[in-house]
Amino acid sequence: MDSEAGREEAALLNRLRTRLADFEKDRANLLSILRMIQETFSYIPEEAIYMAADHLDLAPSEVYGVATFYNQFKFNPPGKYPIKVCLGTACHVKGGDIILENFERKLDIREGETTPDRDFSLERVACVGCCALAPVALVGEAVHGHMAPSKVEGLFTRIQVEKEMAEREKRRHESAR
Numbered sequence: 001m002d003s004e005a006g007r008e009e010a011a012l013l014n015r016l017r018t019r020l021a022d023f024e025k026d027r028a029n030l031l032s033i034l035r036m037i038q039e040t041f042s043y044i045p046e047e048a049i050y051m052a053a054d055h056l057d058l059a060p061s062e063v064y065g066v067a068t069f070y071n072q073f074k075f076n077p078p079g080k081y082p083i084k085v086c087l088g089t090a091c092h093v094k095g096g097d098i099i100l101e102n103f104e105r106k107l108d109i110r111e112g113e114t115t116p117d118r119d120f121s122l123e124r125v126a127c128v129g130c131c132a133l134a135p136v137a138l139v140g141e142a143v144h145g146h147m148a149p150s151k152v153e154g155l156f157t158r159i160q161v162e163k164e165m166a167e168r169e170k171r172r173h174e175s176a177r
């Protein structure tokens with residue numbers, strides 16, 4: 001985790017302590033608390049599980065058990081570049097799972113995970129509504145159609161260039177202050 005993400009998360013955890021006080025110490029509030037945590041962080045961090053358990057006087061394993069029961073909750077932070085691979089019927093038929101495998105290999109993570117530097121997260125999604133472009137992958141909001149294993153590498157080169165440009169721009173802004 002880079003220090004910026006670490007600082008941001010520490011601030012959110014502090015804020016979470018205050019927000020938990022709005023919930024009565026009642027087990028019936030567990031689901032609402034988990035939803036609030038997910039909205040705050042876009043995922044459920046481990047520390048937040050402990051804080052919720054502490055607030056409700058429950059074992060952390062119980063809180064974790066409830067959270068994993070519902071697939072609306074995520075346990076990995078979203079990456080700066082969230083990658084989604086469509087595995088709806090049309091994309092599946094055209095080899096969407098091979099595209100997913102290529103991303104997994106390239107990033108050295110499995111679907112549902114985030115790279116340790118939090119640059120990339122990878123997930124499979126159901127039909128994103130552009131089946132004519134199957135197989136489809138999304139990087140952030142950008143749709144990439146007619147994906148092929150050879151295009152995966154090209155996509156990363158493009159992201160790398162965008163990243164370097166954004167960093168250069170950021171440094172330019174900082175030195176202009």
Ligand code: FES
Nearest residue numbers: 086088091127131
């Ligand atoms: S199945 Fe992938 S876009 Fe529809």
